Each structure stands twice: as C-alpha cells, then as structure tokens.
Amino acid sequence: MEMRAVAAAQRWLVDQGVSRIRDGWVSDERPELLLTANQVAHSWAGDVFAEDLTTAEQLRLAFGLLDLLDEYWVTCEIRFANEGPDGPLPADLLWDGYRQRLEADRDAEAVTYSLWVDWFEDHTTSATAFAEVLGNDIDRVVAERSQAPLRRARRVLECSGPVRWTVKEPAYRTAAGLPALHPALFRGLRAGFHDVYGDLEPAAALSLLDRLDLPSDTEHVDELRHVLAAGHKNHYRSPGAWDDAIRSCS
Structure with missing residues (x-):
C-alpha cells in the first residue's frame, strides 16, 4: 500500500x-x-x-x-x-498497480477476486492479464525466490483456474520447479477443474499434479488425480465425476 x-x-x-x-x-x-x-x-x-x-x-x-x-x-x-x-x-500503470497490491503483505482479496471474475474469466483479457501479473516474469520469480514476488505468484496461481490452459501451462510448469509454490499451484489446478469457466488439459494437468510435493493433510489430491486420470476436463462438463472420485478414494 x-x-x-x-x-x-x-x-x-x-x-x-x-x-x-x-x-x-x-x-x-x-x-x-x-x-x-x-x-x-x-x-x-x-x-x-x-x-x-x-x-x-x-x-x-x-x-x-x-x-x-x-x-x-x-x-x-x-x-x-x-x-x-x-x-x-495506461497499461504499465494499470498492471503495475495490480502487481504491487498482489505483492503487499496485507489482504488482497479485492484484487484477486477482480483478477478471477473480471480479467481471467473473460477470454478476451485473460491472456494479457495473466502475462502481466505473473506469466511474463515467473522465471525470475522462481529463480530469485524473493518474498514479495512469491506472494504475488501464490495469489495469482490460486485464482488462475479460468485462464486458458495453453496460456497458463508454461507458468505452471515453471512454478512446479519450486516447492514453495506447490500448494498454490495445486489450488490453481483444482480450480481449473471446479470453476465454471475453468480450463485444463487432463493429461498435462495430471503430469503436473504428480510432480507436486504437498502437505500430507492437503484435501482432495486423490480425487483430483482420479478425475484427471479419467480424462475429465471440468466439473460442469462431467457433473458426476467428482462424486465418483470421492466414492472411489474414500
């Protein structure tokens, strides 16, 4: 601030x-x-x-x-x-404003909600928005491991479910190389399945999921793995798939 x-x-x-x-x-x-x-x-x-x-x-x-x-x-x-x-x-000021607030050590719910429902769910803006708030510098963020940019990365990954898979996959693969980002990346993958506008490719998402080192108490890892292995792309396209996964994994 x-x-x-x-x-x-x-x-x-x-x-x-x-x-x-x-x-x-x-x-x-x-x-x-x-x-x-x-x-x-x-x-x-x-x-x-x-x-x-x-x-x-x-x-x-x-x-x-x-x-x-x-x-x-x-x-x-x-x-x-x-x-x-x-x-x-002015695009430079607009996106710098978002990045600063995503990096700030304070609640950023208004900003992440804005990204999610306004910029990321709209496929005419999601590619530019995702690139500006994370995609353009994810390599540097992972390499430098500075606290504030990592905070931004976590927040963006968690709300990135609606971003087209082809847009976010390179950043996801880079984020998978840093264990500190694994929980946020998992939540992004899970949102990619559950969000109404979520987007993922099951095989590629499963490959990423298998690379993640997650806390033992992380919920729904097995269920997500189950639906991805079955080739399901989205909860709303396969409305019974998650319930089937819960039964199979219980």
Missing part, C-alpha cells in the same frame, strides 16, 4: 464531502447516515475518472481509493474506465 496514494484518496473523498469516522464513513449531505466502505465505493469510486486530471493521475487516485476502502467495486470502476470511451488506461 502506498501511503501517499491512500492519503491522496482520503483527501479527495473529503473534497467530495465524505469523511471517515471511527465506525465507518459519513457524507456532508446526510451526516446522520453511517456508510460502509462498500457504499462509499459504489457511490464515489466512478467519479475519480471524471476528475480534471490526466488518465495516469486518475488511475493512481483510483488505486489509492482501492487501498483505502479495500473494496472490489473500485476495481470494477477501474475496468469500466479501461474499457470506456476514454480508455484504455
């Missing part, structure tokens, strides 16, 4: 008549009504991109608002602006 960006976002909200108090937020228009961070995000985040600022300045302010409010809706407004008539947003 960039404290300067957070401070700028808080000042901007004050200019909009929105102030933070101990239990939430209040607006000058209705000071008796306590607002949640989610309500603030829905009501004001989109206005950032109407400010008389450069697009880069608007984006920085939006990321500051994301850090301040920690609400997924702010990421929605960022994507709306990227796809809107004044878009696209």
Whole structure:
C-alpha cells in the first residue's frame, strides 16, 4: 500500500464531502447516515475518472481509493474506465498497480477476486492479464525466490483456474520447479477443474499434479488425480465425476 496514494484518496473523498469516522464513513449531505466502505465505493469510486486530471493521475487516485476502502467495486470502476470511451488506461500503470497490491503483505482479496471474475474469466483479457501479473516474469520469480514476488505468484496461481490452459501451462510448469509454490499451484489446478469457466488439459494437468510435493493433510489430491486420470476436463462438463472420485478414494 502506498501511503501517499491512500492519503491522496482520503483527501479527495473529503473534497467530495465524505469523511471517515471511527465506525465507518459519513457524507456532508446526510451526516446522520453511517456508510460502509462498500457504499462509499459504489457511490464515489466512478467519479475519480471524471476528475480534471490526466488518465495516469486518475488511475493512481483510483488505486489509492482501492487501498483505502479495500473494496472490489473500485476495481470494477477501474475496468469500466479501461474499457470506456476514454480508455484504455495506461497499461504499465494499470498492471503495475495490480502487481504491487498482489505483492503487499496485507489482504488482497479485492484484487484477486477482480483478477478471477473480471480479467481471467473473460477470454478476451485473460491472456494479457495473466502475462502481466505473473506469466511474463515467473522465471525470475522462481529463480530469485524473493518474498514479495512469491506472494504475488501464490495469489495469482490460486485464482488462475479460468485462464486458458495453453496460456497458463508454461507458468505452471515453471512454478512446479519450486516447492514453495506447490500448494498454490495445486489450488490453481483444482480450480481449473471446479470453476465454471475453468480450463485444463487432463493429461498435462495430471503430469503436473504428480510432480507436486504437498502437505500430507492437503484435501482432495486423490480425487483430483482420479478425475484427471479419467480424462475429465471440468466439473460442469462431467457433473458426476467428482462424486465418483470421492466414492472411489474414500
């Protein structure tokens, strides 16, 4: 989290008549009504991109608002602006903003959820998004083993189920070379089977799964191995396969 960006976002909200108090937020228009961070995000985040600022300045302010409010809706407004008539947003700043927050030692649920349901489930954007947040530098991440980039790698792998297999497989194979990433890679493989938009190739996924050194209490390893060995690509294409695996592995 960039404290300067957070401070700028808080000042901007004050200019909009929105102030933070101990239990939430209040607006000058209705000071008796306590607002949640989610309500603030829905009501004001989109206005950032109407400010008389450069697009880069608007984006920085939006990321500051994301850090301040920690609400997924702010990421929605960022994507709306990227796809809107004044878009696209500067790609270097956009993806650097995502990478920084994926590496931060704080909760990143709003960012990972944004990646998962907005960028990764949309096959017109998933390849670029995955490359920017992990695929382009996974070799360096694995080689250097620095804490923050590894944190980013874990978070991206875990929510990468919807990314097309051909896009993510090279990064998966590289990640398999570092045991510290194995649990996150397993969760990515499992999501590739279970997610509505999940994508994997059973034989290749099984080969990767067999390389993973996982904690002994990791759940559903045998079940995933069973469905992949049977050639199933996705839970929703083979709705009875997982139940069959549970019975077979119990």
